[in-house]
Amino acid sequence: MSRRRQIYEGKAKILYEGPEPGTIIQYFKDDATAFNAQKKGTINGKGVINNRISEYVFTRLSHIGIPTHFIRRLNMREQLVRQVEIIPLEVVVRNVAAGSLSQRLGIEEGELLPHTLIEYCYKDDGLGDPKVSEEEIACFNWCSHEEMQDMSSMAIRINDFLCGMFSAIDIRLIDFKLEFGRIWDGDYSRVILADEISPDGCRLWDINTGEKLDKDRFRRDLGGESEAYQEVARRLGLLQNDD
Numbered sequence: 001m002s003r004r005r006q007i008y009e010g011k012a013k014i015l016y017e018g019p020e021p022g023t024i025i026q027y028f029k030d031d032a033t034a035f036n037a038q039k040k041g042t043i044n045g046k047g048v049i050n051n052r053i054s055e056y057v058f059t060r061l062s063h064i065g066i067p068t069h070f071i072r073r074l075n076m077r078e079q080l081v082r083q084v085e086i087i088p089l090e091v092v093v094r095n096v097a098a099g100s101l102s103q104r105l106g107i108e109e110g111e112l113l114p115h116t117l118i119e120y121c122y123k124d125d126g127l128g129d130p131k132v133s134e135e136e137i138a139c140f141n142w143c144s145h146e147e148m149q150d151m152s153s154m155a156i157r158i159n160d161f162l163c164g165m166f167s168a169i170d171i172r173l174i175d176f177k178l179e180f181g182r183i184w185d186g187d188y189s190r191v192i193l194a195d196e197i198s199p200d201g202c203r204l205w206d207i208n209t210g211e212k213l214d215k216d217r218f219r220r221d222l223g224g225e226s227e228a229y230q231e232v233a234r235r236l237g238l239l240q241n242d243d
């Protein structure tokens with residue numbers, strides 16, 4: 001039994017106090033939720049795969065100069081990360097129309113967008129994470145103008161990198177969600193990438209068949225969600241017995 005102090009339990013992860021000040025242990029659960037937790041279930045082995053995929057993606061992003069909270073993976077389901085003050089926004093990057101964008105604007109899923117779109121949602125489960133404008137973000141001071149600029153420029157760089165990384169394994173990156181946090185150094189703070197990047201928060205379609213390899217399999221009752229997550233990990237070269 002774990003004796004560490006639990007700080008927070010979310011829908012897909014639990015956060016525990018880390019071994020040193022300023023660190024956190026991020027535990028990846030198999031639980032899956034959709035439609036603001038109205039639909040609940042389990043994807044067998046998801047936590048193990050997301051821990052591994054997120055470790056891989058964050059490590060590669062740090063190599064291109066994106067500052068992240070990731071320190072190291074501890075075991076199958078846990079990673080050590082830097083403690084941040086989470087900015088209460090979800091940053092959604094879209095290359096191709098899908099999901100809520102298609103529903104809201106009546107644009108057919110799969111239509112390539114004329115250019116990459118960045119959207120912001122206010123992180124509030126009770127409100128269902130509503131989409132918010134830059135004016136609203138400034139008005140309610142959820143983050144500063146400089147932080148917005150840092151987040152959007154990192155989001156574009158992350159998107160460029162991930163599009164290439166996934167296309168090399170025949171996966172099309174349709175859209176994805178990022179979260180950022182602040183770390184403080186005296187009176188100064190800077191923004192770093194936090195949370196996770198995994199098939200839970202990305203839409204990933206096979207380039208050749210269009211098959212969905214992400215959480216839409218769970219959201220839309222398509223079945224085969226564990227296999228889809230494993231397929232992403234396998235193509236990234238993260239599974240043993242990779243033949």
Ligand code: C5P
Binds near residue numbers: 203
């Ligand atoms: O539902 P929507 O089309 O707005 O989702 C856009 C992208 O953001 C999808 O890849 C989805 O998985 C991700 N997302 C998320 N968490 C949310 C909302 C969206 O990971 N709360």
